[in-house]
Structures are given as C-alpha cells and as structure tokens.
Amino acid sequence: MWTSYHSDGEPDPDFLRRMNPPENEVPVALPQNRVLARTDDVGVAVIGLHVYTTGVAFQLVAQARPSAQITGGRDLNELFWRHGPGAGRGFLLGVEFADGRRAGTMAGRGDANGLIFHQGGGSGGHSSIHQSWWLSPVPPPGPLRLVLRCDDLGIQETTVELDGAGMARAVDDVVELWPWEPPRSPDPEPPPLPDLPADSWFAR
Helix, strand or coil: CCCCCCCCCEEEEEHHHCCCCCCCECCCCCCCCCCEECCCEEEEEEEEECCCCCEEEEEEEEEEEECCCCCCCCCCCHHHHHHCCCCCCEEEEECCCCCCCCEEECCCCCCCCCCEEEEEEEEEEECCCEEEEEECCCCCCCCCEEEEEHHHHCCEEEEEEEEHHHHHHHHHHECCCCCCCCCCCCCCCCCCCCCCCCCCHHHH
C-alpha cells in the first residue's frame, strides 16, 4: 500500500511531493496528443501532456456520438464517474514503463513498484468527458505504453506508445519558481452556528 508516513509517524516528504503536480513548477508542454482508440461512435484521446520534475500530467478526453448506444443504457458521464455495485468494469486505463513497471485503475496496480497513477478532477456530460490524470515518476527513456479497455464502449484492449525519452529530456526545461514546500494542513474551523430562535431545541 502507498503510505505518506515514515515508520516513526512523520510525513514522508518525497511521497507528498509526488502525489500531485508540484505547485512550485512551470511544466513543459509536449506535443504528444494521441488518439488511443476509436469506433464508429466513440473516440478516446490523450491531450495536454505536461512534464514536471516529479511526473507527468495529461488530460484524457472521451467523446461519443450523441446517438451512440452505450452498453447498459448509460452515458459517458455515468460510465466515467459512477462507482460501487452495478458500475461494472467501466473504463480501464493502465501505464507501463520501458523498464516493465506498471500501474492502472484496477486495485493493486502501482502500489508496490513506486508508481503513483491516479485521476484528478474532470468535467463533461452525456457525450463528452475531460478527465485529468497524474503519473509519477517521469517515465524513463523508451516507450511509455498506455493500455485502454472499455467493454461498454465497444473498445477492446488497446495499447498505444508514447515517447518516454522525450518526457525524460523535458525535465531539464521545467522551471522551478521556488523550493518545494509540503502542503499546509490547517485544522478546519468549525462551521458557524445557525441563526436560530432562542427557544429552539437546537439552540440549547
């Protein structure tokens, strides 16, 4: 399992620094927009790839023809964001480094080999989805394989290779704005009390 703490209970700064795109850096944008898969009704692509010193951020874009029929009667919004019982396998995405290390959306992928791979925020609706992803560390030179599968969209298991060497070279051009600092975690303030009549049960 991933852990953000040392055995002595202190936070692990290296782990915290790699969990998300660092806020103290200006990344390098690479022109590696790629179509991962397409059918007559659906297209999935990677766009907006940005390299930081600790990893790579990108956007996953899925677009469906408005008249497309998705298995189970769901739309893209349900397919990408729904979890729990009845969600099915949904949308599966994985990465594989040139040295053989792997991570993916299935449980157990990436938690024992030093890779961090997770989705961030996103937006979209019935026929279009934009979803951010973060991968750490920066892939080594060689092909970075992206593996995609979504039975509900009629997408069989598909592999596309990106240029890992270009990502590794781009690290040298990342601009550091200031030294990295761990995120602040202030104690949350209690919510203000509601304005209630003095004789209310909740005001006692």
